[in-house]
Amino acid sequence: MSYPTSTPRTTDPILAAVAEALAGPVVPPAVIACIAPAASERQVRDLVEAVRARGHGASVYDVGNGVITIDGMDDEALDDLVRGNRAIAHVVRAETRYRLARREVAPTGTVVRIGGVAFGGRAFPVIAGPCAVEGRSSVMDAARAAAAAGASVLRGGAFKPRTSPYDFQGLGLHGAELLAEAGAALGMPVVTEVMSSGAVEDLYPLTDAFQVGARNMHNFDLLKALGDVDKPVILKRGFAATVDEWLLAAEYLLAGGNGRVILCERGIRTFEPRTRFTLDLAAVALAKRETHLPVIVDPSHATGDPGLVGPMALAAMAAGADGVMVEVHPDPAEALSDGSQALLPQALAELVARLTDVAPAFGRSVTPGPKPRNGRASG
């Protein structure tokens, strides 16, 4: 099959003539050739070279099982060279603006690991911890509470994006060190927010995963910097971002070479003032349909209300989410940020127990927390 040439859409003869003169052949949309699990490096390299020898761009990405993107190739050439090639499992035409994030690229879904904790597939991990790392003993207390409740990943902000410049801005790198210390003490991988591309290198040795906050979803320099690292990224949806914009932000990471992306719905801004944001669970189901990447939900920021965190976490599981991220604080009234939405340790434990109970009904299994070390995780 050859592709149609673009035809002028005007009845004005002069404009039509100009359009005709300018119209070239329409370039076929990019193709994503998904690499077969059994393909050897040699086979992939040979195919890339053969495609390039025919004058088409070809690049390899670490997405799903690995893909080769091919520019401007029509179906005839594809049939000749790519479809049926032993190195290729299947071929997808990029018909959406996001290419590598498309569900068809890895139809059974991609599993992304933070430390040893898998996101995607049957697993349903709970990420928990304080909004901000406030000091050594308080982050240890929150980490113990998270571990004892059955959370498997520890969160905590060291660099805090605060609406007011007068609010607590976080402890910076020292905070990330304290979080790493707490995670190591309890046997939990950690995730912390990175706010600027300049901080990626410093944070790299201290964290198992980078969080991109809602306010930074459109920070393209940051996304490009994180495309270049080999650690997972939790990409929060901007609170005024469409699902397509969110997926295109993920595409920046994938196109930059980092296939380890977990999307996180954390509420969008609507006219409703009674909740902090509005949890968009339809976007979770939609994102799950549109992309192979794992999608988790943050019911803490979405609601801003500890009484609503549990119901929304359960609803997230029912909507098909691949995990939740929840804020917990041993003494919410004294918290330096987001205390009013933090769960008490006991409430977190009850929530994880409830999620564990209902998970089988949704084909899920809540990832167990770390094994107690010297009895400390249960303290």
Ligand code: PEP
């Ligand atoms: C956070 O996780 O503490 C945070 C600031 O989240 P968000 O970027 O979703 O507001």
Ligand code: MN
């Ligand atoms: Mn917070």
